[in-house]
Amino acid sequence: MKAKGFFLGLLALLGGFGGAEGLGDPMAGRLEREAEVLLRLFTEEVREEAFAPGFLAQVPAAQVAAIVARLKANLGEPKGVQLLDPERYLLELERGYVPARISLDREGRIAGLFFEPPVAKLGSLEEALEAFRGLSGRVGLWVERDGRPVLALEEDTPLAVASAFKLLVLAALREEVEAGRRAWDEVVRLEEAWKSLPSGLLQGWPEGSPLTLHTLAALMISLSDNTATDALIALLGRERLEALSPRNRPFLTTREAFGLAARGNRDLLAAFRDGDLEAKRQALEALRARGLPQVVDLPLDPGDWPAEADWRFTPRELCRWMGKVADLPLMGINPGVAAFGWDRVAYKGGSRPGVLSLVHSLSRGKSRYCVAFVWNGEEVDELKALTLYGGLLDLLP
Incomplete structure (x- = not known):
């Protein structure tokens, strides 16, 4: 199911959980508190007292503040939170979504926090293609559905792909x-x-x-x-x-x-x-x-980084090789970038300085997509790339 199709505002989320807690559901109360604390990270100043000592021993509050600031710079101000499952939330911002995991100690302080790659809000496949076209350097993109092209950008240009x-x-x-x-x-x-x-x-x-x-x-x-x-x-x-x-x-x-x-x-x-x-x-x-x-x-x-120290494939070729192995169970151990509502996910990516590649095989019902994205250049921005790529996956019907 697409993320944006199931998004709820924070008040609706808390209202629903509040009712469940009134019926004696302790998990609902926990989820309500976690959602509230998660949103507060994006609406208030990040303070050390919001975190458990064990968390701060590993991650300083300033690092969390820097991550939050970068997410807001890319995606805008927060709008609400949705529960994805009992362990994951989806935070909506003006221009995208951030899947997140959070846990609190008994005093309500953050004991665990993890942000998954964000997902851009894109209005159409054409808008997505223009966003990829606007990236600096050399960019290749190939999207196919059941072997037929959906989107293409330099799909037959050999590019460095790192571990893909x-x-x-x-x-x-x-x-x-x-x-x-x-x-x-x-x-x-x-x-x-x-x-x-x-x-x-x-x-x-x-x-x-x-x-x-x-x-x-x-x-x-x-x-x-x-x-x-x-x-x-x-x-x-x-x-x-x-x-x-x-x-x-x-x-x-x-x-x-x-x-x-x-x-x-x-x-x-x-x-x-x-x-x-x-x-x-x-x-x-x-x-x-x-x-x-x-x-x-x-x-x-x-x-x-020398160009010779890599392997070169076209985006279309990456999908061809993905197609030969996508049905192997081991391909789903690491699903990569968040992809919602798919029956089967196979993934392989690669990165090194100046190179990022992402390849997915995604199945829903009888339809199978392959998406291959490669970015080469001196200004490769992994967060920006993952955000755009996640938004593209969210658009696939």
Whole structure:
């Protein structure tokens, strides 16, 4: 169900809960208090006394105030609160919505608080397209319903997609399983050569840890685990993936992408950039000999991240690869940006300095949508992008 179709003003919300509390429903009283405190964060000055000591030990009130200020700057003043479920609320602002979770201690102070990605209010698909078109840098968007185009913006332009490339790795693995050459429950042992930088968990696991291919795939998609990804690339073979995506030759592991981006490897980056395919492969061999770079060696400025240290796909291609894996249960472990009222959600995203990609497969009844959004540029604003993208999902009929 669309968020805006079920929005209630705060007074109506509290009135309904007040009646339930009068009948002796303690949960209704809790929900009423939580909704009131949540709204107060956006209507009054954020003060330390509003938070429990345990919360302040982890998150200072000033940080909460900064988040609230940024949300209001993007979306305007608050208008009301709706209960989504017993653990989640939907805060309406003038230009959008913010799904949120809040819990109070016995004294009514905030003990837990979490804001999910906001959702923009957009009047139509055409308005949404213009909003995406107005973003700086290079933007690609492809929306299809049951294989037919709905919205398109540079849909056939190859763009850097960061971790969204992992959809292709999963599709290749599925082909191997369905051909009988691999099995989801096949066990492999973690190798040191597969270890990459975060995101993920496996970079900290001991060498030799037993892992099924399904576990590697689930971690690669749900946590964007880079070590799990590199393990699967090694097991599938680089050539297998290059055959599926000739544009991305050599097909990089995440460890190699980090190595090319690291400031201390600019000599090998130059050799990779200027060489033919064989010279590029030789540069990667030399890169592996230098070992895994440190996170502090990576550039934070989008303009300093080399274009070669990424994977390039068009938005339409991302939907094609999503279509090959969307029905796998592991694709729904992490649903990504809030999407309301869908029967089935599959998601993969990616980000690094100067790159953001979001890909969803969404099913309702007999209809299936795929949405792929990619933004490249030095002014990529993740909050703005997630807000627009959430608003687009909210518009899909």
